[in-house]
Amino acid sequence: MVVVTYMNLLKYLISKFFFKQLIKSFAIVSFLLIILFFYLKISTNHNNYIKVPYLIGIKFEDAIQILEEKKLNYVVIDSALYNPNFSKFSILDQIPKSNSEVKKNRKIYLTLNPSNYGKVSIPKIIQITQRSATSALLASNLEIGEITYEDNIGKDMVLKIFLSGKELNEGDLVPKKSKIDLVLGNGQILENNQ
Numbered sequence: 001m002v003v004v005t006y007m008n009l010l011k012y013l014i015s016k017f018f019f020k021q022l023i024k025s026f027a028i029v030s031f032l033l034i035i036l037f038f039y040l041k042i043s044t045n046h047n048n049y050i051k052v053p054y055l056i057g058i059k060f061e062d063a064i065q066i067l068e069e070k071k072l073n074y075v076v077i078d079s080a081l082y083n084p085n086f087s088k089f090s091i092l093d094q095i096p097k098s099n100s101e102v103k104k105n106r107k108i109y110l111t112l113n114p115s116n117y118g119k120v121s122i123p124k125i126i127q128i129t130q131r132s133a134t135s136a137l138l139a140s141n142l143e144i145g146e147i148t149y150e151d152n153i154g155k156d157m158v159l160k161i162f163l164s165g166k167e168l169n170e171g172d173l174v175p176k177k178s179k180i181d182l183v184l185g186n187g188q189i190l191e192n193n194q
Contacts, residue, residue: 044103052108054098055091060112063091073107084177086113119173122161122180126170130156130184137180145179155187 012018050070055063060076067074083092093111096102120140125133134144145162152159160183161168168174 048103049101050104050106052094052096052098052100052102055094055108055110056098057086058091059087060089060091060110063110067108071104072102073105075107075109077109077111082114082118082176088113088115118176120176122168122170122172122174124170125158125161127154128158130158130182133158133182141176142174143177143179145181147182147184149184149186151188152185153187153189154185157185159183159185 050072052072053066053070055066058066064074081092086092090113091110092113095109096106102108120142122142123136123140125136128136130147137144150159162181162183163174163178168180174180
């Protein structure tokens with residue numbers, strides 16, 4: 001009985017009916033694969049790339065316009081680090097980098113320059129030496145501006161501090177990276193004119 005089944009199977013495999021069914025199946029599968037190939041090519045934009053533009057230093061509004069023209073999306077990443085070399089709300093960094101090839105509607109991550117530095121408190125530097133005051137100011141993310149001298153017995157002792165001509169006190173809030181002007185004693189005794 002098993003021999004008869006094998007014989008029937010062999011007859012079926014070499015019959016015209018089997019070959020017709022095999023050709024029909026091959027044609028249907030090929031047709032479906034061709035449709036799938038073209039569908040994937042259209043839906044995934046295969047080999048259709050857009051070069052990412054160079055956006056660093058460009059104002060945010062202009063960058064949005066450029067990205068929209070190229071059919072790219074964007075995500076803004078806030079930056080806490082103000083960079084004085086760039087204008088407010090300009091692009092500091094971008095991911096992916098410029099000239100990278102991406103597909104349409106890809107998200108470009110933008111890091112913006114904030115409107116200003118954060119604020120820091122003026123440390124206690126009145127009546128201490130210039131060297132200690134300089135260290136304290138630099139540690140507070142402040143910079144040293146002009147240094148002037150007045151007659152005072154305390155040589156290189158900080159007498160007053162200013163920001164843009166306005167006298168400051170300990171604890172006053174100023175923007176980071178501000179240039180603090182120092183008035184120091186010159187080591188001379190104050191002479192009274194009589």
